[in-house]
Amino acid sequence: MLKDITIGQFFPGNSLIHRLDSRFKIIMDIAYVVMLFTASNYLGLVAVGLFMILLYIMSGVGLRLVLKSLRPIMPLIAITCILNLFFIRGSGEPLLNIGGVIMIYPEGITTSIFMAVRIMFLIIGMSLLTYTTSPIELTDAIERLLSPLKKLHFPVHELAMMMTIALRFIPTLIEETDKIMSAQKARGANLDTGGLMKKAKALIPVMIPLFVSAFKRANELALAMECRCYRGGEGRTRMKQLHSGLKDYIALAVMALFFAELILLNIYIPYLGIPYMVP
Amino acid sequence: MSVIELKNVTYKYSAGTPFEAVAVNNVSLTVEKGEFCGIIGHTGSGKSTLIQHLNGLVKPTLGEVYIDGENIWSKDVDIREVRFKAGLVFQYSEHQLFEETVYKDISYGPKNMGLSEEEIDTRVRAAAESMGISEELLERSPFDLSGGQKRRVALAGIIAMKPEILILDEPAAGLDPIGRESVLSRISEYHKKYGTTILLVSHSMEDIVRFAEKVLVMNKGEVFCHSPTDEVFARQDEIIKIGLDVPQITRVIMKLRQKGIDLGSDIYTVERAKERILEYMAKGRIC
Ligand SMILES: Nc1ncnc2c1ncn2[C@@H]1O[C@H](COP(=O)(O)OP(=O)(O)OP(=O)(O)O)[C@@H](O)[C@H]1O
Numbered sequence: 001m002l003k004d005i006t007i008g009q010f011f012p013g014n015s016l017i018h019r020l021d022s023r024f025k026i027i028m029d030i031a032y033v034v035m036l037f038t039a040s041n042y043l044g045l046v047a048v049g050l051f052m053i054l055l056y057i058m059s060g061v062g063l064r065l066v067l068k069s070l071r072p073i074m075p076l077i078a079i080t081c082i083l084n085l086f087f088i089r090g091s092g093e094p095l096l097n098i099g100g101v102i103m104i105y106p107e108g109i110t111t112s113i114f115m116a117v118r119i120m121f122l123i124i125g126m127s128l129l130t131y132t133t134s135p136i137e138l139t140d141a142i143e144r145l146l147s148p149l150k151k152l153h154f155p156v157h158e159l160a161m162m163m164t165i166a167l168r169f170i171p172t173l174i175e176e177t178d179k180i181m182s183a184q185k186a187r188g189a190n191l192d193t194g195g196l197m198k199k200a201k202a203l204i205p206v207m208i209p210l211f212v213s214a215f216k217r218a219n220e221l222a223l224a225m226e227c228r229c230y231r232g233g234e235g236r237t238r239m240k241q242l243h244s245g246l247k248d249y250i251a252l253a254v255m256a257l258f259f260a261e262l263i264l265l266n267i268y269i270p271y272l273g274i275p276y277m278v279p
Numbered sequence: 280m281s282v283i284e285l286k287n288v289t290y291k292y293s294a295g296t297p298f299e300a301v302a303v304n305n306v307s308l309t310v311e312k313g314e315f316c317g318i319i320g321h322t323g324s325g326k327s328t329l330i331q332h333l334n335g336l337v338k339p340t341l342g343e344v345y346i347d348g349e350n351i352w353s354k355d356v357d358i359r360e361v362r363f364k365a366g367l368v369f370q371y372s373e374h375q376l377f378e379e380t381v382y383k384d385i386s387y388g389p390k391n392m393g394l395s396e397e398e399i400d401t402r403v404r405a406a407a408e409s410m411g412i413s414e415e416l417l418e419r420s421p422f423d424l425s426g427g428q429k430r431r432v433a434l435a436g437i438i439a440m441k442p443e444i445l446i447l448d449e450p451a452a453g454l455d456p457i458g459r460e461s462v463l464s465r466i467s468e469y470h471k472k473y474g475t476t477i478l479l480v481s482h483s484m485e486d487i488v489r490f491a492e493k494v495l496v497m498n499k500g501e502v503f504c505h506s507p508t509d510e511v512f513a514r515q516d517e518i519i520k521i522g523l524d525v526p527q528i529t530r531v532i533m534k535l536r537q538k539g540i541d542l543g544s545d546i547y548t549v550e551r552a553k554e555r556i557l558e559y560m561a562k563g564r565i566c
Pocket residue numbers: 292293300301302320321322323324325326327328329370
């Protein structure tokens with residue numbers, strides 16, 4: 001069912017990771033991605049991996065969810081692997097040579113493993129942010145982090161409000177889609193089989209009621225917001241204030257230490273005999 | 280012969296995540312052909328989930344579902360055939376309308392069955408008629424109708440498929456008294472005319488006792504009881520204990536009994552209460 005998509009979903013909890021200030025979490029998430037792409041040898045990658053596993057253990061998010069978050073990107077990983085495997089030309093003898101067309105070098109194998117692991121770590125690490133931070137906290141943090149842009153007349157508040165509303169309504173829309181699909185299936189709709197054109201046509205009975213209700217909902221929400229005197233970001237106060245404390249600075253310091261260690265690893269063990277490629 | 284048979288059906292939403300919720304818990308059940316069964320239970324007791332098992336919209340986490348003696352999840356059964364056999368009308372079914380005209384919308388189901396044009400036409404007109412939708416309404420857009428009219432169009436959309444089993448999830452919810460009455464009595468007439476097996480989910484005890492022969496009471500995902508209406512209300516106290524209501528008139532009669540006027544414990548319609556009171560008075564025991 002559509003419901004089983006977990007990317008971007010929030011799983012409530014009360015771990016240290018859950019309680020960190022969401023602004024710090026976003027900054028650390030960005031740092032994590034940079035870190036991942038700085039790691040130019042296996043040792044660095046292993047270090048990042050260990051760091052990530054440590055964070056997951058601290059957060060109490062289960063292994064099943066981690067595997068679930070990976071499922072949708074499996075095709076992407078497979079394509080990356082195949083491309084690297086066949087198109088990287090090494091310096092030595094190829095391991096496999098079929099008529100000079102398909103040639104596989106040891107470098108190709110190591111690189112494709114490296115790339116696959118890196119993409120997996122990327123998704124797993126980024127998922128930790130959404131698993132442990134509620135959408136509201138997330139958009140609040142984005143609004144605060146982007147607030148300097150207000151000076152340039154960039155509509156930061158409006159952007160954040162749009163994100164909040166969109167995030168709020170994604171589950172509702174998914175639920176509604178599920179319901180309408182069930183209702184049409186009960187009338188014998190065939191949504192799963194047939195060619196592309198046939199499938200697209202079969203979706204009309206789902207899309208029309210969905211759009212009708214989405215527009216109705218948007219209208220009602222706008223009205224409800226106006227009734228409560230919503231008039232944009234100027235002078236608006238917040239119910240939930242973001243607080244940063246000692247734990248957030250400590251977390252940031254730990255992250256910085258890790259980063260430094262990683263850079264040292266890169267300098268002292270430049271290659272580990274493994275070629276470094278940007279996809 | 281029983282048309283519906285459930286064997287130890289359990290259903291869990293979001294199985295294997297922190298949100299796992301058991302909606303239906305180890306339910307075994309048989310429904311006889313031609314039965315008019317009312318389903319009642321407090322909010323979240325799993326009624327909607329249970330009935331979606333009957334036409335294969337949800338697959339039980341554990342257990343088996345038999346329709347006409349056939350396991351609907353065995354490999355050689357086409358699930359769409361099951362859906363034509365067991366027509367399900369959803370809660371707030373008016374949200375499923377999508378066609379340009381009422382006529383086209385009602386014909387969506389029969390078209391999916393692959394019937395001939397003439398057959399579709401007769402079925403659509405018959406279904407519209409049995410739900411009290413006038414000829415003139417058939418050419419209007421379904422989005423321009425009132426809530427009650429939309430609901431009846433949605434019902435007609437299922438009835439046009441002539442299902443052997445008609446399952447209705449709160450068909451009268453959110454309608455005014457006249458709309459309720461019109462929808463429910465049309466369903467009842469349809470049942471009498473064609474002898475279709477009917478499962479009717481409702482929150483209103485009054486509606487259930489008026490139309491149903493048997494009542495299925497759900498409590499926290501389990502079947503509390505499934506028996507003829509009389510027997511169910513003989514257990515008034517237990518029913519009140521699990522958070523359900525008995526019909527108002529039954530309450531009145533209960534209070535009377537506590538005051539020493541015993542009219543019998545099988546009264547749940549105003550008509551029967553009237554008869555009994557008149558009998559009681561005829562015997563000269565009042566005043
Ligand atoms: N899509 C869903 N995802 C997760 N849990 C659900 C979902 N739908 C229902 N549930 C849960 O399953 C249980 C049974 O729900 P169901 O809709 O079957 O109840 P119901 O008896 O039809 O209630 P109502 O009278 O309010 O319609 C509830 O506890 C509900 O929270």
